[in-house]
Amino acid sequence: MESRFSSFILTPFTQGLRDYAQRAALNISGTVYTYHQLACRVVAIRQGLQQLGGKDKIAALAIHDDIDTYAAIFALWMEGMAYVPLHPNQPLERNQGIVSQVGTELILDSVDNSPYQALNTHELKEVGGDEMLVSWVPTDDDQLAYILFTSGSTGVPKGVTISRRNVAAFMDSFWQTGIHIDHTDRCLQAFDLTFDVSVQSFLVALTRGASLYTVPYGMVKYLYVAQLIQDEGITFGAMAPSMLTYLRPYFDELDASTLRACILTAEACPTDLMEDWFRCASNTDIYDFYGPTEATIYCTYYKLSRQAHNLSENGIISIGKPLANIHAIILAEDGSLVTGQDKGELCVSGDQVTQGYWNNAVKNAEAFFEKEVDGTLRRYYHTGDLCYRHSSGNIMYCGRIDQQAKIQGFRVELGEIEYHAREFFERKHRAVAIAFQNASALTEIALFVEHPEEDPASLLAYLRSKLPGYMVPTRIYYCDSFPLNASDKINRTQLKSEIQ
């Protein structure tokens, strides 16, 4: 029997390579690549992988905004392997740490001056191989599809393992929302490949024969996306609300009339922003999708209404109801199910939920638990999100219950920033990272250091060498001593009030 991963991903993808050979698959920096060209690159990379003998089951993949990076993901999957993305703009040391955590010797890179001992996909040429477009290595759905490393509070990134079953269940859930994509669509891919919404973005397009439009590195993303929407007539795309916040002053100038459906995700979705976006995107169905990486991209969604009132809590749109393959509960602090509309932690279960963090028994014991609900024993993931269930059955998002923040859609453990700041001071001084909303309602990070005032340039340079750009604080404050609260803990609330 065909695996679910094959039914939902490999079969429709390879069908598209053949059926839409002369249509555009990828539009990268203005260059169009057809499905035929994509097929040739998939074959070439598969042949390159086969020559290596297939010792490794996981490959690290240096992700570039190019055809080979997308082709490599599918080639790895067709060879029964999984990928771990390495972002070229993140510190080399962090990426090397990820490779050594995973323990793979196989790194794929499409550039000639790779900093890694890598298989250069750019040099691979396909030789025949038509049969490679209709067959692939049979692989169990329990095998991995990808591992995404997210910020870890101990200073070491933690890997979320996503299996083929997880991805297939996600695709099944996604299509059951009623969003329809076909070969005439022009789809946006506005997320880094280290971030899981990218997987939704490219899978939805490339398993339906649609065209995928990427955003190159080093561009001001919101401007580039606005240009794609306007000049290329994008019909479908997922975006972070912060991108629309940047564009909001220019909504009256932006022609988004081709946009049929738009997903807002990765951050809380403000009601007033959506009202303005409805006016600008006049033909668009708008959806708010919510989900942690651990539950494979999205686990709940809410379709906004253009005419009627949209459910919200403190100006934030409801995250809606669970997707088809997700079971959601809300837990009180004592671990019991909340009653009525009481607030509690959202916990999710089902085929989309990861088997766990890579080699991290401590974190796995903390993050996952089994519970019998309605007579069925299920394994749940603690999302860390504070929610309640509205009488309509929709879930309302009220904020984080722990010390995480979301910056440009990326989940950031503030503890990781604090860890590196303390390391900079050789652990002699304390540091506190605080996320705050700036005047434009965008999240920034301020870092407080218990140290006499000095030029922050060398601290910032150090943090830039250790952390991805979105995690580097935008403001540094020096204090002689931190204020304490009644429990003698650092008074974060007071520190936050000092942010100007």
Added chain:
Amino acid sequence: MTQEEIYQRLTELFCKTFKREGLVITADTSAADIPEWTSLTYMNLVFEIEQAFGFTVKLKDMMSWQKVGDMVQTINKKVNGN
């Protein structure tokens, strides 16, 4: 306002926005040359340009700004009418 004066003022705004003293910009400078050039800092830069040169930056202006030279061309047009 001469082209030189525009570059001089713009350099001050770049140094302030990107928190980089002594930053040198030329007509060919682009986002790829300045690591601090992000969506957030760019929004701040546009705000500073609007304040300093006294005109409202349009979406189509920003879309045409691939490099600093393009910015200077727009500023020159708005400020000097040419």
